[in-house]
Amino acid sequence: MANKKISPKKNGTTKSKKPGFKISRQQKVVLGSFLMLLGIALFIAFISFLFNWQADQSTLNELGNREVVAKNWMSKFGAAISDFFIYKGFGISAFIVAGLITVSGVYLFFGYQLKNLFLYWFWGVLLMLWWAVFFGFFAEQSGLLGGRIGFELNDYLQDYIGFVGTLLLLTFLLITYLAIRLKISPEMVGQYLKNQKKEIKTDFDSSNPSAKITSEEKDWVSEAIKEKGKIKEEPKTKIDFSISEEKKKETSKSKVASPEAEVQMEVETPEEEEQEIDTLSSKLIRDFGEFDPTLELKNYKWPTIDLLKDYNINSGGITVDQEELEENKNKIVETLKNYKIEIAQIKATVGPTVTLYEIVPEAGIRISKIKNLEDDIALSLSALGIRIIAPIPGKGTIGIEVPNKNSTIVSMRSVIASPKFQNAEMELPLALGKTISNETFVVDLAKMPHLLMAGATGQGKSVGLNAILASLLYCKHPAEVKFVLVDPKKVELTLFNKIERHYLAKLPNTDDAIITDNAKVINTLNSLCIEMDDRYNLLKDAMVRNIKEYNVKFKARKLNPENGHKFLPYIVLVIDEFADLIMTAGKEVETPIARLAQLARAIGIHLIIATQRPSVNVITGIIKANFPARIAFRVTSKIDSRTILDSSGADQLIGRGDMLFTQGNDLIRLQCAFVDTPEIEKITEFIGSQKAYPDAHLLPEYDGEESGTSLDIDVSERDKLFREAAETIVVAQQGSASLLQRKLKLGYNRAGRIIDQLEAAGIVGPFEGSKARQVLISDMVSLDRLLNDEINN
């Protein structure tokens, strides 16, 4: 059952592959063969019906009786279907139906263009009706020839246009068919009759040489005889229309012999070239079907829903405590009354963690007055996390959110299984959790297009990230999405290592796909920038505006892989602990992130950034401007809330997955879906145990500037601050990059580079893991000597 719920999602992924009704090549083969065989069965049944129809009449009433045997070669099925089509239908012209079904089968089976098939059906049905009426007209008595339809139609026509009218109508329809369908013109008929007449004559003449012939007829005679190679042609004044062999090459030639010069001239009138309506792409599609990016892992199985735990199995969903509701209501009404605010109406909506009390104040009450009472209401309800929304956007009411005494966990299972997620027609659907009215909340990451998450420690960020990743794992094939995971904490995302060869992307020549070292993040970000530029070039080449259109075009085989085109998976970059990254690498990460955030939306690279510390030096203006979609878990101060959401509110949340989501306009309070580590482990194990790609998805190579860790760094290439750095290190007797960063106000990368140069110069020792490097020069005098010696050399 649970599995079944998931399967529509797989279709959901194809749903986005619309437009239009399309059947695959394999389906065409199956349907085609079925129709061919059905056509043949009908032929057999119809032929046999012609001989056995009288004998089988009685069996028709007893189709259910197994004792009764039909004589038709296709037994009772044959007798019944033939009776339906021939006797009750169109008479013997019903054979056309069998023919049309067989032809349809052939078209589908061999993958011919279906356009012609529609013509066959159109003209076939018309012809069938014509024959039915024709037989109804001329052989009214025989039900077998015209069928009941033929008889009735003929009867009807005769009642309205009479005997002659029907005859004329039949003639007209026949002419129409011949002229339009068979393209027969009166000239062609005339010419044909003429030729026939002459042929007869020639035969007659050659068998009777004494017969008198006219000069014109002579020509035809000699022509005919010449063709038989019996006599040599006499030169004559004539125009010789000989149909040459080249006719086979679609070229008609005529030889003109001029009377005087007797030089033969060949006039060549090339026929219209056949139009190649079949483009290369449609040919490829006909032969191989649409490109299927999932083909390499075609047996890939999506994780099943039972890998996720149902947390509410005992409680059976949200439980409403009537007493609690009543109590809260009374307290709100009383508190407001104390401030002389009368309430006209109050309504409660119970959510998983919070209940929303919507109040309609009496006329004339100022909204700001209620807003200012936030703390007083919180005090009287003796509850944390009260939030007042005044007014609720789109409604003429004021909302007071009060946390429930017993909150309900929103399980990942319930949101994944919800129809909203299963039927979501989105590129990258994320099932974030449930709203205050207990509705599953699903958003499209592709539309966001980047997401910023912040919240104090322990408030549910990591769970939120896992929920996001799980949503994508539940709906996207490994060919469709790739993750780049940055996890400086080294523990949060390690579980995803198991799906490295399915879903992760990494730099070439690196061991781990999950990046835990901040220095490597810079390379990865720059590599993503290269990927972005490459993708833009591909899009430009394909003349499309975004990745969706590009992939549609690629699947339709309109882009040649030999020109570098390939199916482009979405890339989702997830950075946990962004604050840590900014602190250590500064501008060097901010610039590529800002670049990606500004430009990457169209080419399918989406960023999800999570941070504990939402201070302004972490979430800088440039980053904020490019991340309109934000999630705030509980933060400790109003200022932090403002930094993330540009408004307060996040400080009043109650934690444990209680969050506010904004996409630029309204704030939506959600309870984040809860997915525990063992569940993630099960999902990744389920995926990881299946057949995978040979390697993780490889990002373009990026030659980072700090890749020069080799020790033979040229003296002339030393950093400008090299000497100053050396002095700082020697004075402090501490060989660490972070010291240089602090003292000389450098970025992580530059400080690292200088340390490498210091190592090359023999000032500090080699890298020793987490410990600071050893300083090999003990004082400034020795340092001066060393550096001066270098210059003199």
Ligand SMILES: Nc1ncnc2c1ncn2[C@@H]1O[C@H](COP(=O)(O)OP(=O)(O)OP(=O)(O)O)[C@@H](O)[C@H]1O
């Ligand atoms: N959506 C949720 N529903 C219920 N409980 C939750 C939810 N999210 C988090 N919790 C609870 O809060 C705890 C801490 O969550 P989580 O590890 O995600 O915090 P965090 O913000 O990532 O903390 P840190 O920044 O220190 O890593 C979880 O172990 C869990 O018990």
